[in-house]
Amino acid sequence: MVIEIDAMSSDPIYQQIRLQIIAAIASGELEEGDQLPSIRSLAADLGINFHTVHEAYGVLRDEGYLVMRGRAGAIVADRTLTSIQHRAADEDALMSERLLELALAHKARGGTERDFLAKAAQQAEVAYKSERATTEKPQTVAKEDR
Amino acid sequence: MDTTIFLVLIVVLIPLTGVISAITPWLMRENECFAVTVPATAQKDPVIRGYKVRYTASLLILSLVCTVLIGVLIANASEQIAMIVLTVSIFVVVIGSFLLMLHYRRAVLRLKDERGWHAQTSIHAALVGEGDTPRPLPLAWEFLNVPVIVFTAAVSWMLYPSMPDQVPMHMDLSGNITSWVDKSPATMAFPLLVQVVIFVTMLFSHYMIIHSKKAVDPAAPASSAYAYGLFAHAQSAFLVVFGILIDAVMVCLPLSFANVLTMSQSAVVVMVASLACVGAALVLSIRYGQAGSRVAGHVEGDDSLVDDDDAHWKLGVFYFNPTDASVFLHKRFGIGWTLNFARLQAWLMIGGLVLVMVILVVASSMMFD
Numbered sequence: 001m002v003i004e005i006d007a008m009s010s011d012p013i014y015q016q017i018r019l020q021i022i023a024a025i026a027s028g029e030l031e032e033g034d035q036l037p038s039i040r041s042l043a044a045d046l047g048i049n050f051h052t053v054h055e056a057y058g059v060l061r062d063e064g065y066l067v068m069r070g071r072a073g074a075i076v077a078d079r080t081l082t083s084i085q086h087r088a089a090d091e092d093a094l095m096s097e098r099l100l101e102l103a104l105a106h107k108a109r110g111g112t113e114r115d116f117l118a119k120a121a122q123q124a125e126v127a128y129k130s131e132r133a134t135t136e137k138p139q140t141v142a143k144e145d146r
Numbered sequence: 147m148d149t150t151i152f153l154v155l156i157v158v159l160i161p162l163t164g165v166i167s168a169i170t171p172w173l174m175r176e177n178e179c180f181a182v183t184v185p186a187t188a189q190k191d192p193v194i195r196g197y198k199v200r201y202t203a204s205l206l207i208l209s210l211v212c213t214v215l216i217g218v219l220i221a222n223a224s225e226q227i228a229m230i231v232l233t234v235s236i237f238v239v240v241i242g243s244f245l246l247m248l249h250y251r252r253a254v255l256r257l258k259d260e261r262g263w264h265a266q267t268s269i270h271a272a273l274v275g276e277g278d279t280p281r282p283l284p285l286a287w288e289f290l291n292v293p294v295i296v297f298t299a300a301v302s303w304m305l306y307p308s309m310p311d312q313v314p315m316h317m318d319l320s321g322n323i324t325s326w327v328d329k330s331p332a333t334m335a336f337p338l339l340v341q342v343v344i345f346v347t348m349l350f351s352h353y354m355i356i357h358s359k360k361a362v363d364p365a366a367p368a369s370s371a372y373a374y375g376l377f378a379h380a381q382s383a384f385l386v387v388f389g390i391l392i393d394a395v396m397v398c399l400p401l402s403f404a405n406v407l408t409m410s411q412s413a414v415v416v417m418v419a420s421l422a423c424v425g426a427a428l429v430l431s432i433r434y435g436q437a438g439s440r441v442a443g444h445v446e447g448d449d450s451l452v453d454d455d456d457a458h459w460k461l462g463v464f465y466f467n468p469t470d471a472s473v474f475l476h477k478r479f480g481i482g483w484t485l486n487f488a489r490l491q492a493w494l495m496i497g498g499l500v501l502v503m504v505i506l507v508v509a510s511s512m513m514f515d
Contacts, residue, residue, distance in 0.1 A: 001275060002367040007268035024274075034275050044359045044472030045272035047455075053471075 001029045005046055013048055017056035025065055026127055030076050036066065038073040064088055155417040157217050160235055162424050164209020166431065167243040170480060171198040171250075173431055175439040177363065177451075180251040181462030181479040185263055185449035186365070193257055197250045204246055209239050225318050244463075247479055251462045265451035271364040273371040280375035282355045282382035290386065291345040294393045295338060301397055302334040305404035313403040321410040329403070336510060337399035343506050344396075348389035350499060354483050355382050359472035361437040364452050366445040373438030374476075380434055381482070388423045395419045427481075437476040 001024045005016045024030040036057075037045070043053040057074050060066040064087030066074040077084045099120075106116045171179065176186040179194055180201075188194050212235035219228040273279060309329050316325040327333055355378050363370035398412035407415075434440055458467040459478055468488040473495075477484045485492035 001273075002271050002362075003274055004269060004271040004364055004367070007270065008265075009267070021274075030275060036274055037272075040471060041357075042272055042274070044357075044470070044475075045362065046270045047359065047467070047470045047472060048270070049469050050471040 003042070003046065005048065007048065013052050014056040014059065017046075017053065018059055021056070021060055022065060025076060032076055032078045034076045036074045036076070038071060041073075062087075063091055151414050151417075153220055155414070155421055156232065157213060157220065158421060159424065160213045160216060160232070160239070161209050162421070162428065163236065164205055164212070164239050166424075166428050166481075167239060168202045168205035168209070169432070170243070170247075171201055173435040173439060173481065174479065175361070175363070175435075175437055175442075176444075178478050180247055180254045181459060182251055182254040182258060183265075183451060183454045183456050184254065184258060185451055186445070186447050187449040188261075188263065191257075191261075194254065197253055201246050201250055205239070205243055208242050209235075212238060225320070247462060255456075261449075263449065263451055265454035267452050268454070269364045269452040271362045271367045273360065273362055273367060276368075276371070279371055280379045282352070282378045283386060285349070285352055285356060287382075287386045288345070288349050288352050288389065290390055291341070291348065291393050294390055294397075295341045295345065298341060298393075298397045298400065299338055302337070302400040302403075305400055305406070306334060309404045314409050317409045317413070321408075323409060332512075333403070334400065337396045339506060339509055341393045341396050343502055344389060344393050346502050347499070348385050350495065352382055352385050354474045354495075355385070358474035358476065358483050359470075361476050363442070363445075365447055366443065369443040369445070370438070373434075373442035375438070376441050377434040377436075377438035380430055384426060384430055388426060391419050392423065431481045436481050 001020075003017060003020050005013050007013060009016065021030065021036070030036075036042070039053045039057055040050060043050045046053070057066060057068065061068055061074070064084045065077055067077045067081075067084075068074050079085070079088070103116055106119075107113075176189055177183060179188060180197065184194070212231075216228060216232050216235060219231050306329075311329050312326040313329050313333060314323040314325075315327050317323050358378070360371060360378075361374045395416050398407055398415050401407045402409050402412040432440070435442075455467070458465055458470070460466055462479060463477070463484070465475060465478075465484055465486050466488045467486055470486055470488070473486055473489045473491045474483050475486060476482070485495065487493070
């Protein structure tokens with residue numbers, strides 16, 4: 001996979017890396033057990049600080065996507081591992097919270113439940129149907145209507 | 147006869163070095179010109195092309211003048227003058243190419259401002275988990291130098307009894323021996339010391355290639371990473387093959403000590419090996435280009451810049467970027483790699499290499515005291 005960061009973007013670089021690795025795991029581009037480069041070598045290739053990649057890998061590990069392998073780097077976590085399943089449950093709980101926040105915000109803006117579900121379904125379709133990396137911006141209805 | 151060949155070989159070295167310098171701007175990556183970040187489309191800009199043509203023409207003329215001058219001097223004047231002019235010529239070509247680069251770098255920077263080539267983003271890309279990208283040869287290949295050094299030591303050991311009490315060390319351009327040294331184990335160690343220094347230098351350079359930043363163009367990440375992989379692989383293979391070749395010709399020294407070879411025959415062998423080395427470097431440069439620029443597929447783009455790191459390149463050639471974790475990276479002008487001078491490791495490496503050179507000089511001066 002290709003990781004692409006924009007050092008001038010307002011999004012923190014570690015978040016850009018994190019989102020792209022999650023997207024690559026979701027799309028199947030990165031599979032369980034796949035080796036990621038060492039922190040130092042990825043930082044060197046991207047021309048960024050060692051600590052930035054360290055932060056991205058650390059967050060991905062905490063979220064259960066990666067397992068650290070010392071100097072060798074990191075590997076994509078095996079989903080059947082109990083520790084990973086435990087973390088996955090935490091992440092699921094977090095996702096439910098965020099979904100609730102989003103639904104409440106949508107309702108506060110006067111949106112209907114149907115409309116919210118339709119939009120959620122559309123983004124889910126983007127994530128599940130596409131064979132390629134889903135690092136692109138989320139699809140918007142406006143873009144398709146034009 | 148041998149000395150004539152030797153002289154011809156020396157004279158050939160100048161235009162060869164000149165040609166390598168002269169074609170440099172044409173071998174760089176599309177998004178760089180005279181060590182300035184430019185859009186890939188700028189390479190078609192008539193002004194940019196004009197700068198490159200003038201740079202090449204100037205250097206070709208300069209090296210031609212030097213070559214003719216040395217040829218005439220070697221044929222007519224004294225050896226000392228010819229050798230001084232030879233050394234000065236190499237110096238002039240190297241310094242001349244650097245000053246010319248700086249001149250056109252300023253011109254390209256001005257043009258960049260005029261044309262409004264400015265980056266609004268700073269996009270960097272890296273390839274992750276792609277096992278089929280070509281890689282440099284493993285460092286272990288360099289250890290093939292060890293048997294060569296052992297072989298030279300064995301030859302010195304076996305020929306030692308048959309060597310005269312004084313062995314030749316230096317000759318003039320006519321092949322007359324000008325300096326002799328006493329035969330001693332220290333004298334025998336001299337070629338071995340040179341081999342060890344070559345071995346260490348190759349080891350360092352090879353390590354540098356393996357641990358360098360991998361050049362990936364965000365506009366064409368997959369093809370540029372593949373091209374860079376081919377380039378790094380070829381360069382590492384070059385180091386292994388020619389490091390061993392140069393180490394192997396060192397065996398000529400004990401052979402000439404024992405009069406198996408004459409001093410001038412040895413000199414011819416060494417010169418042929420050196421020329422083969424420079425020739426192969428030239429062929430590789432043209433075949434692959436800097437960082438694989440000549441094997442990378444061409445991607446159509448507009449004249450927008452996605453990244454501009456001019457600020458980190460002092461005088462266009464010295465990279466100083468404290469926020470970049472890389473210690474080694476590809477050069478912006480020239481073929482090969484350079485250091486990130488903002489990293490402590492870079493200075494430690496330089497210190498280590500300087501130390502090796504100092505040890506060589508001190509050791510050899512002690513040997514011939």
